[in-house]
Amino acid sequence: MFILNDILKPLQNPFSSTKLGRERGRWFSYTVLAFIIPFTTSISSNVFRCINTLFGLNVNRRRFYTFMASNKLPWDKLWLALWSIIPNPLSDGRLLIALDDFINPKTGRKIFGCSHIFDHAAKANQSKYPWAQNVVLIGLLKRIKGRWACLPLAHRFYLPKKAIDAKLNNMRVPGKEASFRTKLQQAVEMVIQVANHFPGVDITVCCDSWFGNGGLFKPLRKQLGSLFHLLSRLRSNTVLYAMPQKGSSKKRGRRRKYGRRLGSCSEMAAAFIARASTYRVFLYGKYRDVNAFSETVMLKTLKCPVRVVWVFRKTQWVSLFSTDLSLSIEQIIEYYGARWKIESGFKEIKQDIGSSKTQTRNPYAVINHINFAMMAATIIWIYGTRLENIPERRHKVKGRNSFAFSDLRHIIAKAALSDDFDAVCNKKEKLPRKSFVEALLRMVG
Numbered sequence: 001m002f003i004l005n006d007i008l009k010p011l012q013n014p015f016s017s018t019k020l021g022r023e024r025g026r027w028f029s030y031t032v033l034a035f036i037i038p039f040t041t042s043i044s045s046n047v048f049r050c051i052n053t054l055f056g057l058n059v060n061r062r063r064f065y066t067f068m069a070s071n072k073l074p075w076d077k078l079w080l081a082l083w084s085i086i087p088n089p090l091s092d093g094r095l096l097i098a099l100d101d102f103i104n105p106k107t108g109r110k111i112f113g114c115s116h117i118f119d120h121a122a123k124a125n126q127s128k129y130p131w132a133q134n135v136v137l138i139g140l141l142k143r144i145k146g147r148w149a150c151l152p153l154a155h156r157f158y159l160p161k162k163a164i165d166a167k168l169n170n171m172r173v174p175g176k177e178a179s180f181r182t183k184l185q186q187a188v189e190m191v192i193q194v195a196n197h198f199p200g201v202d203i204t205v206c207c208d209s210w211f212g213n214g215g216l217f218k219p220l221r222k223q224l225g226s227l228f229h230l231l232s233r234l235r236s237n238t239v240l241y242a243m244p245q246k247g248s249s250k251k252r253g254r255r256r257k258y259g260r261r262l263g264s265c266s267e268m269a270a271a272f273i274a275r276a277s278t279y280r281v282f283l284y285g286k287y288r289d290v291n292a293f294s295e296t297v298m299l300k301t302l303k304c305p306v307r308v309v310w311v312f313r314k315t316q317w318v319s320l321f322s323t324d325l326s327l328s329i330e331q332i333i334e335y336y337g338a339r340w341k342i343e344s345g346f347k348e349i350k351q352d353i354g355s356s357k358t359q360t361r362n363p364y365a366v367i368n369h370i371n372f373a374m375m376a377a378t379i380i381w382i383y384g385t386r387l388e389n390i391p392e393r394r395h396k397v398k399g400r401n402s403f404a405f406s407d408l409r410h411i412i413a414k415a416a417l418s419d420d421f422d423a424v425c426n427k428k429e430k431l432p433r434k435s436f437v438e439a440l441l442r443m444v445g
Contacts, residue, residue: 003383003386003387003415004033004383004412004415004416006085006386007085007379007382007383007386008029008032008033010081010084010085011025011028011029011032011078011081011082012025012026012028012029013081014074014077014078014081015028015074024067024070024072024073027059027064027067028073028078030051030055030057031047031051031067031068031372032372032375032376032379033055033412033416034046034047034050034051034054034055035047035353035372035373035376036353036376036379036380036409036412036413036416037050037054037409037412037413037416037417038406038409038410038413039054040354041353041354041357041358042353042354042355042357042358042369042372042373042376043354043357043358043359044065044068044358044360044365044369046354047068048061048064048065051064054417055416055417068360068365068368068369069360069362069364069365069368070364070368071174071175071364073368073371075367075368075371078371078375079153079154079375080197082375082378082379082382083153083194083197083198084197085382086140086142086151086378086382086385087382087385087386088142088385089140089142089198090201091141091142091143091335092331093202094201094202094203094204094229095140095194095198095201095202095203095204096140096141096142096204096206096335096338097138097139097140097141097153097191097194097203097204097205097206098138098139098140098141098150098205098206098207098338098339098341098342099136099137099138099187099191099205099206099207099211099216099342100136100137100207100208100211100339100342100343100346101134101135101136101137101158101183102134102135102137102346102350103117103119103130103132103133103134103135104132104133104134104135104350104355104356104370105130105131105132105356106131106132106133106356106359107131107359108359108361109131109170110169110170110361111133111170111359111360111361111366112133112157112170112171112173112361112362112363112366112367113133113134113157113159113170113171113363113366114131114132114133114170115131115132115134115159115160115163115168115171116129116130116131117129117130117132117133117134117160119132133157133366134157134158134160135155135156135157135158135370136155136156136158136183136186136187136190137152137154137155137342137345137346137374138152138153138154138155138187138190138191138194138205139151139152139153139341139342139345140153141206141335141338141339141341141342142381142385144381144384144385145384145385145387145390145391145402145403146390146402147285147402147403148337148338148341149341149381149384150341150342150344150345151377151378151381151382152345152349152374152375152377152378153190153194153378154190154193154194155190155370155374156181156186156189156190157367158181158183158186159171159178159180159181160180161180164178164179164180170361172363173363173364173367174363174364182215183211184211184215184216187211187216188216188219188220188223191203191205191220191228192220192223192224195223195224195227195228200227201227202227202228202229202324203224203227203228203229204228204229204230204231204322204324204335205220205228205229205230205231206231206232206335206336206338206339207230207231207232207339208232208233208339209232209233209234209235211232212230212231212232212233212321213232213301213302214301214302214303216230217230217302217323218302229322229323229324230302230322230323231320231321231322231323231324231327231332231335231336232320232321232336233318233319233320233321233336234265234308234319234320234321235265236264236265236266236319237264237265237266238264238265238299238301238319239261239262239263239264239300240262240263240264240265240268240297240298240299240308241258241259241260241261241262241297241298241299241300242258242259242260242261242262242297242298243259243296243297243298243305244256244257244258244259244298245259257298257303258298258300259298262297265308265310265319268295268310269310269312269317269319272293272295272310273293273310273312273317275293276291276292276293276310276312277291277292277293278290278291279291279292279329279330279333280330281330281333281334281337282330282334283333283334283337284337284340285400285401285402290311290333291311291312291313292309292310292311292312292329292333293309293310293312294307294308294309294310294329294332295307295308296308296325299321302323304323305323305325306321306322306323306325307321307322307324307325307327307332308320308321309321309322309329309332309333311333320332320333320336344405345377348377348405349370349373349374349377352405352406352409353373353376353377354373355369355370355373377405380405380408380409380412381408383408383411383412384403384408387411390403391403391407391408391411392407393407394406394407394410
């Protein structure tokens with residue numbers, strides 16, 4: 001109860017002090033909770049039903065849908081307020097930010113942001129170009145009660161250039177001009193926004209090989225300087241070079257920036273596998289023995305020295321790199337392994353909370369819905385951080401002992417539906433509760 005009070009009260013401050021602004025603030029709190037409570041998928045009609053049935057609010061249907069499609073919600077200020085209440089956001093003295101994009105399949109033809117997007121993970125019986133929204137997301141990687149989690153921080157809708165040039169109606173937000181931004185440009189903008197909110201803090205972006213290149217590294221290094229570092233995966237055909245030799249050279253001209261050519265990642269993996277050592281790494285929820293070898297080399301794509309770690313498995317290997325040379329081998333492997341939590345976060349936002357189920361078409365309704373879904377996910381993990389005890393896993397799975405995302409939603413649902421919760425939203429009157437709430441929770445459980 002008091003944890004929800006501490007989280008939701010600051011999120012009402014960005015709203016204006018007028019009567020309408022205070023009302024929007026109260027509705028915002030209940031709407032976020034309606035997204036969190038495991039009632040059903042959070043399409044707008046279910047959110048409306050949850051607010052009226054579970055919380056006992058007598059909300060007019062027309063006013064609710066007007067609120068959900070409003071362009072007056074101060075999302076920029078709300079996200080800044082949410083970033084400020086994240087407890088201990090640093091990991092080993094740095095901000096760990098995961099970066100990736102995902103697709104949100106839809107069926108309506110006039111839904112904002114939808115186009116035929118290539119799906120590299122499509123199965124044999126699925127279309128490789130589904131009708132979907134493409135969203136670029138950054139999230140905070142943080143260890144919560146002994147497990148890694150990804151807290152969504154910011155997102156952008158990727159609008160294809162061909163769709164913007166065709167002047168399609170579902171690419172436009174009323175009152176704004178549609179402009180094309182690449183995924184890398186959108187990622188740079190979001191990381192800089194987070195860096196401005198946490199001044200003077202080292203930032204390490206963990207991403208896959210698609211984002212881990214000069215298109216992301218160079219503009220961020222130019223803006224943030226040595227505070228920014230990149231941790232990603234190398235392709236097998238990437239060529240590596242030795243560090244340049246120090247000391248005076250008798251040859252004319254500038255000093256060499258790169259040493260001799262060492263070979264590709266795959267060639268060096270074959271040479272280093274016999275020299276690999278065993279390291280104890282916290283990976284995927286428990287400590288594991290990992291065979292790895294590290295070398296500091298030069299990358300021409302980034303034009304800077306990097307620390308490359310080859311991780312050898314039984315029949316395969318992967319090569320990771322970090323521009324932060326102070327990171328240990330164990331940290332590089334653990335941080336990149338934690339990057340997978342952003343993939344779990346996509347599933348939580350799309351399926352658990354239900355962002356993929358909504359079919360809202362209005363641009364502001366689409367923007368508000370995905371903001372509510374992502375903010376709900378972040379609030380859930382913040383709530384888990386604030387708990388005194390480690391939550392128990394309600395559904396036991398072999399090999400998984402840590403609590404799940406759904407366990408936190410169940411705990412928050414009990415707190416939000418308690419009799420004294422109305423104080424959170426500054427409601428002096430006691431709202432009527434329905435008698436079937438407890439039965440509903442048992443059904444959800």
